[in-house]
Amino acid sequence: MSSPVILLEFNELSPTLMSRFIGQGHLPNFKKFADQSATFVTEAAERPPYLDPWIQWVTVHTGLNYTDHKLEHLDEGHTLDARRIWDYVSEQGDPVWVCGSMNVGYRPGVKGAVMPDPWASHAAPTPAELGDYYTFVQRNVQEYTNDRVPLTKADYLKFLAFMASHGLSSATVTSIGKQLLSEKRGVDRWKRAVILDKLQFDVFKAYYRKIQPRFSTFFLNSTAHYQHMYWRDMEPELFKVKQSVDPSENHDAAILFGYQEMDQMVGRFVELAGADTTIVFATALSQQPYLKHEEEGGRHFYRPSNIDKVVEFAGVAAPYTVAPVMAHQFHLFLDSDEAAVRAEQSLLALTVNGRRAMNMTRNAAGIIGGCMLYDDLPGDTELVNAAGARIGFFDLFYKVEGMKSGMHHPDGLFWVRQPGRAPSKTESKVPLQDVAPTLLDLLGIQRPSTMNGTSVLAAGQPREPVLVSK
DSSP states (O other): OOOOEEEEEETTOOHHHHHHHHHTTOOHHHHHHHHTSEEEEEEOSBOTTSOOHHHHHHHHHHSOOHHHHOOOSTTOGGGOOSOOHHHHHHHTTOOEEEESOTTOOOOTTOSEEEEOOTTOSSSOOBSGGGHHHHHHHHHHHHTTTSSSOOOOHHHHHHHHHHHHTTTOOHHHHHHHHHHHHHHHTTOOGGGHHHHHHHHHHHHHHHHHHHHOOSEEEEEEOHHHHHHHHHHHHHOGGGOSSOOOOOTTOOOTTHHHHHHHHHHHHHHHHHHHHOTTSEEEEEOSSEEEEOOTTGGGTOOOOEEESOHHHHHHHHTOOSOEEEEEOSTTEEEEEESSHHHHHHHHHHHHTOEETTEEOEEEEEETTEEEEEEOOOSOOOTTOEEEOTTOOEEEHHHHEEEOSSOOOEEEESEEEEEEEOTTOOOEEOOSOEEGGGHHHHHHHHHTOOOOTTOOOOOTTSSSOOOOOOOBOO
16 A cells, blocks of 8 residues: 655645745755655646635645636635545545645545634534634634634633644744743734644644554645735835835745744654655645736725624625624625625725725525725825715724735746655746645546546646636
8 A cells, every 4th residue: 555645735835935045045944855756847727816725725725727627716615516635535444634724525424524714604624623723723713813813612622622632742832932931022923824834733743653553644734824025024125115014024034034944843843753654745836926917005904893893884684694804804694695695785885085995706595705995095084884884994894904915926946855766856846736646646636537647657747727707
């Protein structure tokens, strides 16, 4: 039987920055890993507006491009019937451990454990004991930019009890203590994201040793967040608009900090896996500097401080449930298509200075969207609803710190460290749809006819991807 496979999903790390930071000596574990691997650069078939991680990671897991899977948004993975890599493995009777992968779905009766990404509201973690941990992480991630995370004392106690019995390490406890002290001094709150990464690794390690999965995944997003927010700080010479933040917060090394944290994580996984396990590192896509809108003062984001209050002010009366999404967006789920149509119309009627304030997209009884104003709004800005009522815009929204500085790029990293395989470097790009067949190849599972790609470890690579644009 082939060796077990761990798929490290470090979202949106850049081939350009990886090469730069390795060359500067900052990433010793990544360098050693690359030197022992077959390395490739993948290219996603999609272009904006379909170049988003919740689309590309579905391609990694299924081998289907957007033209086939048709998933456009986060929290839609459960609607796709296509098998993922872990479904194929589980159906063969082998255990799997899916830890945080984006926009997932899984077949009933999956053998092992599945913890969806923090933005999922329809795909539940299994086994159920993961729920206390998942709730804590989900609310922290969804409200990361907010001053207050909606967690009760009971939520914290359940989380602590779970971690105490599921691998909490002394190193993570020390890191938490240092982070809390920094935040108490009013600095480095932005580093909180990597604390969640460390907790996630502790949980992964505990279940990995318990389940001994044939195939496992581990997804992290913190460095992608740093790139979106702080590329302007790392390379200010590329941007006309300078960041306007508290001078006590120094973000010029934030992206490098993220890569160094990922480098340490690679070292932990190599130690955990041992010599007889295949480790695959993938990023699905990457980022580049976001240089649009510099002439207009950069791109700002406004997020509801309380989504229910925004919905209430808009005049939505029908029952609904809500789930925050990445950045400034949120999801509303109503009881019927008709109720969703009315709610969408009410939200689209919100205006600021005669401009439509919200961009909402409806899919049956669900609506997804957020504030579509991206300029720097003055503090006395008012929001107006369909009935003409007014309220202070910043009574319902807050401006997310900083400006958008990084944007998506179709290239991604794909490295395969397999026992007994000699290292190699493929210079030409390979289609992202080839990742899934490669994973099946590594697992000794035959590629299904539904996958158009082929293993990059087989002959006949690469092929040119088919580009998709709107």
